[in-house]
Amino acid sequence: MSKYSLVVPAYNEEKSIQLFYDAVVPMMDTLNEEYEMVFVNDGSKDATLDILRDLAAKDKRVKVCSFSRNFGQQAALLCGLRAASGDAIIAMDADLQDPPEVALQMIAKWKEGYEVVHGKRRKRKGETVFKKMTAFFYYRFMRKITGMEMPKDVGDFKLYDRKVVDAILSMGEHDRLLRAQVTWVGFKQTIIEFDRPERVAGETKYTLKKMIKLAEAGIFPNTDYTLTFPIKLGLLLGFMSVACFITFIVLTCCNIFFGGLTAWIFPTVSLVGSIILVCNGMANIHTSMIYKEVQNRPKYIVSEKYNFED
Numbered sequence: 177m178s179k180y181s182l183v184v185p186a187y188n189e190e191k192s193i194q195l196f197y198d199a200v201v202p203m204m205d206t207l208n209e210e211y212e213m214v215f216v217n218d219g220s221k222d223a224t225l226d227i228l229r230d231l232a233a234k235d236k237r238v239k240v241c242s243f244s245r246n247f248g249q250q251a252a253l254l255c256g257l258r259a260a261s262g263d264a265i266i267a268m269d270a271d272l273q274d275p276p277e278v279a280l281q282m283i284a285k286w287k288e289g290y291e292v293v294h295g296k297r298r299k300r301k302g303e304t305v306f307k308k309m310t311a312f313f314y315y316r317f318m319r320k321i322t323g324m325e326m327p328k329d330v331g332d333f334k335l336y337d338r339k340v341v342d343a344i345l346s347m348g349e350h351d352r353l354l355r356a357q358v359t360w361v362g363f364k365q366t367i368i369e370f371d372r373p374e375r376v377a378g379e380t381k382y383t384l385k386k387m388i389k390l391a392e393a394g395i396f397p398n399t400d401y402t403l404t405f406p407i408k409l410g411l412l413l414g415f416m417s418v419a420c421f422i423t424f425i426v427l428t429c430c431n432i433f434f435g436g437l438t439a440w441i442f443p444t445v446s447l448v449g450s451i452i453l454v455c456n457g458m459a460n461i462h463t464s465m466i467y468k469e470v471q472n473r474p475k476y477i478v479s480e481k482y483n484f485e486d
Protein backbone atom coordinates (compact mmCIF):
# COMPACT_ATOMS: atom_id res chain seq x y z
CA MET A 177 0.00 0.00 0.00
CA SER A 178 1.31 3.43 -0.91
CA LYS A 179 1.16 6.65 1.04
CA TYR A 180 0.28 10.00 -0.54
CA SER A 181 1.07 13.50 0.67
CA LEU A 182 -0.81 16.58 -0.41
CA VAL A 183 1.31 19.70 0.01
CA VAL A 184 -0.78 22.85 0.30
CA PRO A 185 0.71 26.35 0.69
CA ALA A 186 -1.75 28.79 2.21
CA TYR A 187 -1.50 32.55 2.53
CA ASN A 188 -4.56 34.37 3.89
CA GLU A 189 -6.85 31.53 2.86
CA GLU A 190 -9.35 31.62 5.75
CA LYS A 191 -12.26 31.47 3.29
CA SER A 192 -10.86 28.53 1.30
CA ILE A 193 -9.18 26.13 3.74
CA GLN A 194 -12.30 24.45 5.14
CA LEU A 195 -13.82 24.17 1.64
CA PHE A 196 -10.57 22.62 0.42
CA TYR A 197 -10.57 20.09 3.26
CA ASP A 198 -14.25 19.22 2.72
CA ALA A 199 -13.69 18.65 -1.00
CA VAL A 200 -10.40 16.77 -0.81
CA VAL A 201 -11.01 14.33 2.04
CA PRO A 202 -13.96 12.42 0.47
CA MET A 203 -12.07 12.30 -2.80
CA MET A 204 -8.87 10.92 -1.26
CA ASP A 205 -10.87 8.48 0.90
CA THR A 206 -12.04 6.72 -2.28
CA LEU A 207 -8.46 5.46 -2.72
CA ASN A 208 -8.59 3.37 0.47
CA GLU A 209 -4.90 4.09 0.93
CA GLU A 210 -2.90 6.07 3.45
CA TYR A 211 -2.53 9.82 2.95
CA GLU A 212 -1.60 13.04 4.73
CA MET A 213 -2.24 16.71 4.06
CA VAL A 214 0.73 18.97 4.73
CA PHE A 215 -0.50 22.56 4.98
CA VAL A 216 2.10 25.32 5.08
CA ASN A 217 0.79 28.57 6.50
CA ASP A 218 2.87 31.21 4.76
CA GLY A 219 2.64 33.97 7.38
CA SER A 220 -1.10 34.55 6.97
CA LYS A 221 -2.53 37.59 8.72
CA ASP A 222 -6.09 36.24 8.84
CA ALA A 223 -7.56 33.18 10.62
CA THR A 224 -5.89 30.60 8.33
CA LEU A 225 -3.64 29.24 11.09
CA ASP A 226 -6.51 28.96 13.61
CA ILE A 227 -8.56 26.96 11.11
CA LEU A 228 -5.58 24.72 10.33
CA ARG A 229 -4.93 24.15 14.04
CA ASP A 230 -8.57 23.07 14.51
CA LEU A 231 -8.36 20.71 11.55
CA ALA A 232 -5.10 19.24 12.87
CA ALA A 233 -6.67 18.68 16.30
CA LYS A 234 -9.56 16.74 14.74
CA ASP A 235 -7.68 14.89 12.01
CA LYS A 236 -4.21 13.43 12.55
CA ARG A 237 -3.66 13.29 8.79
CA VAL A 238 -3.53 17.09 8.79
CA LYS A 239 0.04 18.31 9.35
CA VAL A 240 0.71 22.03 9.68
CA CYS A 241 3.92 24.03 9.32
CA SER A 242 3.54 27.73 9.99
CA PHE A 243 6.02 30.37 8.81
CA SER A 244 7.11 33.30 10.97
CA ARG A 245 6.20 35.67 8.11
CA ASN A 246 5.23 35.58 4.45
CA PHE A 247 8.11 33.91 2.55
CA GLY A 248 6.21 33.19 -0.68
CA GLN A 249 4.55 30.20 -2.28
CA GLN A 250 7.81 28.63 -3.53
CA ALA A 251 9.28 28.64 -0.01
CA ALA A 252 6.03 27.17 1.33
CA LEU A 253 6.10 24.42 -1.30
CA LEU A 254 9.72 23.65 -0.45
CA CYS A 255 8.86 23.37 3.23
CA GLY A 256 5.95 21.08 2.36
CA LEU A 257 8.13 18.84 0.20
CA ARG A 258 10.65 18.58 3.03
CA ALA A 259 7.94 17.70 5.55
CA ALA A 260 6.02 15.24 3.35
CA SER A 261 6.51 11.54 4.02
CA GLY A 262 4.50 10.03 1.15
CA ASP A 263 5.69 7.82 -1.70
CA ALA A 264 3.97 10.23 -4.07
CA ILE A 265 3.59 13.92 -3.25
CA ILE A 266 1.02 16.23 -4.84
CA ALA A 267 1.38 19.99 -4.61
CA MET A 268 -1.97 21.79 -4.74
CA ASP A 269 -3.25 25.32 -4.17
CA ALA A 270 -5.56 25.90 -1.23
CA ASP A 271 -8.24 27.65 -3.30
CA LEU A 272 -9.50 24.55 -5.17
CA GLN A 273 -8.22 25.90 -8.49
CA ASP A 274 -6.35 22.60 -8.69
CA PRO A 275 -9.31 20.16 -8.81
CA PRO A 276 -9.02 17.19 -6.43
CA GLU A 277 -10.38 14.80 -9.08
CA VAL A 278 -7.37 15.69 -11.26
CA ALA A 279 -5.15 14.75 -8.31
CA LEU A 280 -6.72 11.27 -8.46
CA GLN A 281 -5.94 11.08 -12.19
CA MET A 282 -2.35 12.02 -11.35
CA ILE A 283 -2.16 9.17 -8.86
CA ALA A 284 -3.44 6.78 -11.55
CA LYS A 285 -0.64 7.98 -13.87
CA TRP A 286 1.90 7.48 -11.06
CA LYS A 287 0.67 3.91 -10.65
CA GLU A 288 1.34 3.43 -14.37
CA GLY A 289 4.99 4.27 -13.66
CA TYR A 290 5.28 8.02 -14.27
CA GLU A 291 7.46 9.85 -11.76
CA VAL A 292 6.25 13.39 -12.43
CA VAL A 293 2.71 14.27 -13.51
CA HIS A 294 2.17 17.91 -14.51
CA GLY A 295 -1.24 19.55 -14.39
CA LYS A 296 -1.55 21.59 -17.57
CA ARG A 297 -4.12 24.40 -17.69
CA ARG A 298 -6.24 24.20 -20.82
CA LYS A 299 -8.43 27.14 -19.80
CA ARG A 300 -8.03 29.54 -16.89
CA LYS A 301 -11.29 30.89 -15.55
CA GLY A 302 -11.56 34.07 -13.50
CA GLU A 303 -8.06 35.32 -14.32
CA THR A 304 -7.25 38.69 -15.83
CA VAL A 305 -6.16 39.04 -19.46
CA PHE A 306 -2.87 40.47 -18.13
CA LYS A 307 -2.20 37.34 -16.07
CA LYS A 308 -3.08 34.99 -18.94
CA MET A 309 -0.90 36.96 -21.38
CA THR A 310 2.13 37.19 -19.08
CA ALA A 311 1.86 33.47 -18.28
CA PHE A 312 1.58 32.61 -21.99
CA PHE A 313 4.73 34.55 -22.93
CA TYR A 314 6.67 33.62 -19.80
CA TYR A 315 6.66 29.86 -20.46
CA ARG A 316 7.68 30.36 -24.08
CA PHE A 317 10.42 32.86 -23.16
CA MET A 318 11.68 30.53 -20.39
CA ARG A 319 12.01 27.65 -22.83
CA LYS A 320 13.94 29.83 -25.29
CA ILE A 321 16.34 31.46 -22.87
CA THR A 322 17.07 28.41 -20.69
CA GLY A 323 16.96 25.81 -23.46
CA MET A 324 15.01 23.55 -21.07
CA GLU A 325 12.02 21.53 -22.23
CA MET A 326 9.83 23.04 -19.52
CA PRO A 327 6.23 22.05 -20.33
CA LYS A 328 4.15 25.05 -21.40
CA ASP A 329 1.28 26.36 -19.27
CA VAL A 330 1.90 24.14 -16.26
CA GLY A 331 1.94 25.62 -12.80
CA ASP A 332 2.89 24.03 -9.50
CA PHE A 333 0.00 21.58 -9.48
CA LYS A 334 1.96 18.36 -9.90
CA LEU A 335 2.58 14.91 -8.58
CA TYR A 336 6.17 14.06 -7.68
CA ASP A 337 7.49 10.60 -6.95
CA ARG A 338 9.54 10.36 -3.73
CA LYS A 339 12.71 9.96 -5.85
CA VAL A 340 11.98 13.25 -7.64
CA VAL A 341 11.39 15.10 -4.37
CA ASP A 342 14.69 13.77 -3.00
CA ALA A 343 16.46 14.95 -6.16
CA ILE A 344 14.91 18.42 -5.90
CA LEU A 345 15.79 18.68 -2.23
CA SER A 346 19.41 17.86 -3.07
CA MET A 347 19.64 21.09 -5.07
CA GLY A 348 21.22 23.72 -2.83
CA GLU A 349 20.06 26.96 -4.39
CA HIS A 350 18.22 29.68 -2.55
CA ASP A 351 15.97 31.14 -5.25
CA ARG A 352 13.80 28.40 -6.65
CA LEU A 353 11.07 27.91 -9.19
CA LEU A 354 9.98 24.34 -8.59
CA ARG A 355 8.47 23.93 -12.04
CA ALA A 356 11.90 24.72 -13.53
CA GLN A 357 13.74 22.48 -11.07
CA VAL A 358 11.47 19.55 -11.83
CA THR A 359 12.37 19.92 -15.51
CA TRP A 360 16.07 20.01 -14.66
CA VAL A 361 16.01 16.81 -12.55
CA GLY A 362 14.46 14.75 -15.37
CA PHE A 363 12.74 11.38 -14.65
CA LYS A 364 9.73 9.94 -16.41
CA GLN A 365 7.27 12.81 -16.83
CA THR A 366 3.79 13.18 -18.28
CA ILE A 367 1.04 15.78 -18.49
CA ILE A 368 -2.66 15.82 -17.61
CA GLU A 369 -4.71 18.65 -19.08
CA PHE A 370 -7.53 20.27 -17.14
CA ASP A 371 -9.71 23.38 -17.18
CA ARG A 372 -8.72 25.58 -14.27
CA PRO A 373 -11.79 26.75 -12.38
CA GLU A 374 -12.10 30.06 -10.54
CA ARG A 375 -10.89 30.45 -7.00
CA VAL A 376 -13.43 28.95 -4.58
CA ALA A 377 -13.23 32.02 -2.31
CA GLY A 378 -11.06 35.07 -1.63
CA GLU A 379 -8.71 36.76 -4.04
CA THR A 380 -5.42 35.96 -5.74
CA LYS A 381 -2.42 36.41 -3.46
CA TYR A 382 -0.14 37.05 -6.41
CA THR A 383 0.64 40.74 -6.62
CA LEU A 384 2.63 42.05 -9.60
CA LYS A 385 5.71 42.25 -7.36
CA LYS A 386 5.35 38.54 -6.44
CA MET A 387 4.86 37.64 -10.11
CA ILE A 388 8.08 39.43 -11.08
CA LYS A 389 10.00 37.70 -8.27
CA LEU A 390 8.66 34.34 -9.44
CA ALA A 391 9.68 35.06 -13.02
CA GLU A 392 13.20 36.02 -11.91
CA ALA A 393 13.52 32.85 -9.82
CA GLY A 394 12.76 30.86 -12.96
CA ILE A 395 15.07 32.67 -15.36
CA PHE A 396 18.27 33.62 -13.54
CA PRO A 397 19.13 30.35 -11.74
CA ASN A 398 18.51 28.37 -14.92
CA THR A 399 20.51 30.20 -17.55
CA ASP A 400 23.82 32.02 -17.82
CA TYR A 401 22.73 33.59 -21.10
CA THR A 402 22.32 36.96 -19.40
CA LEU A 403 25.98 36.76 -18.33
CA THR A 404 27.48 35.39 -21.54
CA PHE A 405 25.48 37.64 -23.88
CA PRO A 406 28.03 40.58 -23.69
CA ILE A 407 30.83 38.32 -24.93
CA LYS A 408 28.77 37.36 -28.01
CA LEU A 409 27.82 40.98 -28.66
CA GLY A 410 31.46 42.07 -28.16
CA LEU A 411 32.76 39.49 -30.65
CA LEU A 412 30.15 40.54 -33.23
CA LEU A 413 31.07 44.22 -32.79
CA GLY A 414 34.80 43.36 -32.98
CA PHE A 415 34.26 41.40 -36.20
CA MET A 416 32.33 44.33 -37.71
CA SER A 417 35.01 46.88 -36.80
CA VAL A 418 37.86 44.71 -38.14
CA ALA A 419 35.91 44.25 -41.41
CA CYS A 420 35.47 48.02 -41.53
CA PHE A 421 39.20 48.66 -40.93
CA ILE A 422 40.17 46.24 -43.72
CA THR A 423 37.71 47.90 -46.15
CA PHE A 424 39.00 51.40 -45.27
CA ILE A 425 42.64 50.36 -45.68
CA VAL A 426 41.88 48.86 -49.11
CA LEU A 427 39.94 52.00 -50.13
CA THR A 428 42.83 54.23 -48.95
CA CYS A 429 45.37 52.12 -50.86
CA CYS A 430 43.20 52.41 -54.00
CA ASN A 431 42.99 56.19 -53.51
CA ILE A 432 39.19 56.03 -53.25
CA PHE A 433 37.72 58.81 -51.06
CA PHE A 434 35.32 57.44 -48.40
CA GLY A 435 34.80 60.32 -45.97
CA GLY A 436 38.25 61.17 -44.66
CA LEU A 437 39.45 60.93 -41.04
CA THR A 438 35.95 61.10 -39.48
CA ALA A 439 35.02 57.79 -41.17
CA TRP A 440 37.63 56.03 -38.98
CA ILE A 441 35.75 57.04 -35.83
CA PHE A 442 33.10 54.31 -36.21
CA PRO A 443 35.41 51.25 -36.39
CA THR A 444 37.68 52.70 -33.69
CA VAL A 445 34.82 53.28 -31.24
CA SER A 446 33.24 49.90 -31.96
CA LEU A 447 36.60 48.15 -31.52
CA VAL A 448 37.03 49.77 -28.10
CA GLY A 449 33.39 48.82 -27.26
CA SER A 450 34.06 45.28 -28.39
CA ILE A 451 37.16 44.94 -26.17
CA ILE A 452 35.20 46.24 -23.16
CA LEU A 453 32.29 43.86 -23.82
CA VAL A 454 34.54 40.81 -24.26
CA CYS A 455 36.50 41.60 -21.06
CA ASN A 456 33.23 42.13 -19.23
CA GLY A 457 31.83 38.87 -20.64
CA MET A 458 34.91 36.93 -19.48
CA ALA A 459 34.46 38.27 -15.95
CA ASN A 460 30.80 37.26 -16.21
CA ILE A 461 31.77 33.68 -17.04
CA HIS A 462 33.68 33.59 -13.75
CA THR A 463 30.58 34.95 -11.98
CA SER A 464 28.48 32.27 -13.65
CA MET A 465 30.88 29.53 -12.50
CA ILE A 466 30.90 30.88 -8.94
CA TYR A 467 27.09 31.00 -9.02
CA LYS A 468 26.94 27.35 -10.09
CA GLU A 469 29.22 26.44 -7.16
CA VAL A 470 26.93 28.35 -4.79
CA GLN A 471 23.83 26.71 -6.28
CA ASN A 472 25.39 23.38 -5.36
CA ARG A 473 23.23 21.32 -7.68
CA PRO A 474 24.18 17.65 -7.92
CA LYS A 475 26.42 16.95 -10.91
CA TYR A 476 24.08 14.15 -12.00
CA ILE A 477 21.03 12.28 -10.74
CA VAL A 478 20.84 8.48 -10.78
CA SER A 479 17.35 7.29 -11.55
CA GLU A 480 17.77 3.51 -11.19
CA LYS A 481 20.48 1.05 -10.16
CA TYR A 482 20.79 -2.67 -10.82
CA ASN A 483 22.81 -5.36 -9.03
CA PHE A 484 23.97 -3.07 -6.21
CA GLU A 485 23.72 -4.29 -2.61
CA ASP A 486 21.38 -1.49 -1.38
Ligand code: UDP
Binds near residue numbers: 186
Ligand atom coordinates in the same frame (compact mmCIF):
# COMPACT_ATOMS: atom_id res chain seq x y z
N1 UDP B 1 0.43 31.45 -1.65
C1 UDP B 1 1.37 31.37 -0.64
N2 UDP B 1 2.16 32.45 -0.42
C2 UDP B 1 2.09 33.58 -1.15
C3 UDP B 1 1.15 33.63 -2.21
C4 UDP B 1 0.34 32.55 -2.44
O1 UDP B 1 1.46 30.35 0.06
O2 UDP B 1 2.84 34.52 -0.88
C5 UDP B 1 -0.46 30.30 -1.88
C6 UDP B 1 -1.92 30.62 -1.93
O3 UDP B 1 -2.52 30.61 -0.65
C7 UDP B 1 -2.49 29.52 -2.84
C8 UDP B 1 -1.32 29.29 -3.79
O4 UDP B 1 -0.15 29.79 -3.17
O5 UDP B 1 -2.73 28.33 -2.11
C9 UDP B 1 -1.52 29.99 -5.11
O6 UDP B 1 -1.79 31.37 -4.88
P1 UDP B 1 -2.95 32.15 -5.64
O7 UDP B 1 -4.17 31.32 -5.69
O8 UDP B 1 -3.09 33.49 -5.00
O9 UDP B 1 -2.31 32.31 -7.08
P2 UDP B 1 -3.06 32.29 -8.49
O10 UDP B 1 -3.86 31.01 -8.52
O11 UDP B 1 -3.93 33.50 -8.51
O12 UDP B 1 -1.96 32.31 -9.47
Ligand code: MG
Binds near residue numbers: 273
Ligand atom coordinates in the same frame (compact mmCIF):
# COMPACT_ATOMS: atom_id res chain seq x y z
MG1 MG C 1 -5.27 30.46 -7.12
